[in-house]
Amino acid sequence: MSEYLYIKNASQVITVSGSSNKPKVGREMSNIGVIENGSVLIKKDRIVLVGVNQAVEQYVNRLSEPVDVINAAGKVVTPGLIDPHTHIVFAGSREKELEMRLKGAKYIDILKAGGGILSTTAETRQASEQQLISETVPRLDRFLQYGVTTIEAKSGYGLTTMDEWKQLRVAKKLNEIHPIDLVSTFMGAHAVPNEYKENPDDFVQLIINEMLPLVAKEKLAEFCDVFCEEGVFTVEQSKIILVEGKRLGLLPKIHADEIVPFGGAELAAELGAVSADHLLRASEEGILEMAEKGVIAVLLPGTAFFLMAEPANARRMIEAGVAVALSTDRNPGSSPTESLPFIMNLACLTMKMTPEEVLAACTINAAHAINRAHEIGSIEVGKKADVILFDARNYQTLQYNYAVNLVDTVIKNGKVVVKGGVNVAK
Ligand SMILES: O=C(O)CC1=NCN=C1
Ligand SMILES: [Zn+2]
Numbered sequence: 001m002s003e004y005l006y007i008k009n010a011s012q013v014i015t016v017s018g019s020s021n022k023p024k025v026g027r028e029m030s031n032i033g034v035i036e037n038g039s040v041l042i043k044k045d046r047i048v049l050v051g052v053n054q055a056v057e058q059y060v061n062r063l064s065e066p067v068d069v070i071n072a073a074g075k076v077v078t079p080g081l082i083d084p085h086t087h088i089v090f091a092g093s094r095e096k097e098l099e100m101r102l103k104g105a106k107y108i109d110i111l112k113a114g115g116g117i118l119s120t121t122a123e124t125r126q127a128s129e130q131q132l133i134s135e136t137v138p139r140l141d142r143f144l145q146y147g148v149t150t151i152e153a154k155s156g157y158g159l160t161t162m163d164e165w166k167q168l169r170v171a172k173k174l175n176e177i178h179p180i181d182l183v184s185t186f187m188g189a190h191a192v193p194n195e196y197k198e199n200p201d202d203f204v205q206l207i208i209n210e211m212l213p214l215v216a217k218e219k220l221a222e223f224c225d226v227f228c229e230e231g232v233f234t235v236e237q238s239k240i241i242l243v244e245g246k247r248l249g250l251l252p253k254i255h256a257d258e259i260v261p262f263g264g265a266e267l268a269a270e271l272g273a274v275s276a277d278h279l280l281r282a283s284e285e286g287i288l289e290m291a292e293k294g295v296i297a298v299l300l301p302g303t304a305f306f307l308m309a310e311p312a313n314a315r316r317m318i319e320a321g322v323a324v325a326l327s328t329d330r331n332p333g334s335s336p337t338e339s340l341p342f343i344m345n346l347a348c349l350t351m352k353m354t355p356e357e358v359l360a361a362c363t364i365n366a367a368h369a370i371n372r373a374h375e376i377g378s379i380e381v382g383k384k385a386d387v388i389l390f391d392a393r394n395y396q397t398l399q400y401n402y403a404v405n406l407v408d409t410v411i412k413n414g415k416v417v418v419k420g421g422v423n424v425a426k
Helices: 026-030 053-061 095-102 107-112 117-126 129-145 161-177 200-217 235-247 264-271 284-293 301-306 314-319 340-351 355-361 364-369
Strands: 004-014 034-043 046-052 067-071 076-079 081-083 148-154 181-189 223-228 251-256 275-278 296-299 324-326 387-390 407-412 415-419
Touching: 004 053, 004 387, 026 314, 026 355, 034 053, 046 053, 076 081, 081 340, 081 364, 095 107, 117 161, 129 148, 129 161, 129 407, 129 415, 161 181, 161 200, 181 200, 181 235, 200 235, 223 235, 235 251, 235 264, 251 264, 264 275, 264 284, 284 314, 296 314, 296 364, 301 340, 314 324, 314 340, 324 340, 324 355, 324 364, 340 355, 355 364
Parallel strands: 004 067, 004 076, 081 148, 148 181, 181 223, 223 251, 251 275, 275 296, 296 324
Antiparallel strands: 004 034, 034 046, 076 387, 387 407, 407 415
């Protein structure tokens, strides 16, 4: 195994270069830096050269050290895909809810009746750290097979100080043992637990006075997120939590305007949140304020699809100058999928995003949504060698061939972890 890995003769290399200091907005989202007949040279865990085949070949031929070669003929090479919004650490499953919703039950009514998030919370509270690890690893393995090399991971199924702490410790442990990188978000404000149903403001105080200080002291999360929604947390409660999180060094994110127009996008802009997520019902004012303040819209078309709801107005957001990222929203209730490639298909087919925009949204813009654009999200010299080879001759095929997995090879930190679609990292 040499220090050099040479990915040669790709049909296309999609570099998504030139936007590491700020996310792509507007027409910039369509500029994804395509190199026809290109190659990539990796040394250890970093990208050291990317360009047209001949130029990279000449450089490689002058090297005195041995070079491992991957023949990428007929393949499209992209940066590793990034999922900036998952609830991946949890126990149990919620298939029963699908049947209820197919018979007309609404997501939010199931939650209000003590199901939904609260039923996953009951199972997650019961689960040991080891059980949470063993239930989450297969989900991470599937993400890897879909070409996802970095994900964000929220807490929010503990809803007690110790159980939120447990979830975040599990995410930290998974980040150490699994090839995928996990970036953690504290989301103690995911739902009001039954024991605080009569006095939700006391739960907000528990989050402020106990959970946030512990998470900040132990540096178990970089972001703080709140489910700002009718019947969950009010705009006022959300603001109190996110302002305190920000004071303690946790950057704000917000589940905004998912079910009803609720002012979440406006709150995200007011607080200068890194991202506002969902936005199926965001107002025109909220979109304009997000554009003005540079708040990234993390859109979740898989959740809209699974909840049989209208998706977010991506075209209006892109037109208004809001940076758009995409995510699976992997969770057991409203989006049980790891297929970020299918989310890209849905973004094209249900939100009319272009093949270029969805690639920018799943790479560099997603990297900005988790504060990692200096490290990942594009194929540029000095960045982490997180690279995907897709079995396709051009990037448009990735959206044309929908609901299939075209990932052939996944390289994580310069090491091959998926080959021929098979996980070889074990
Ligand atoms: O239902 C869940 O478990 C996750 C979720 N949080 C907010 N929307 C969906
Ligand atoms: Zn979510």
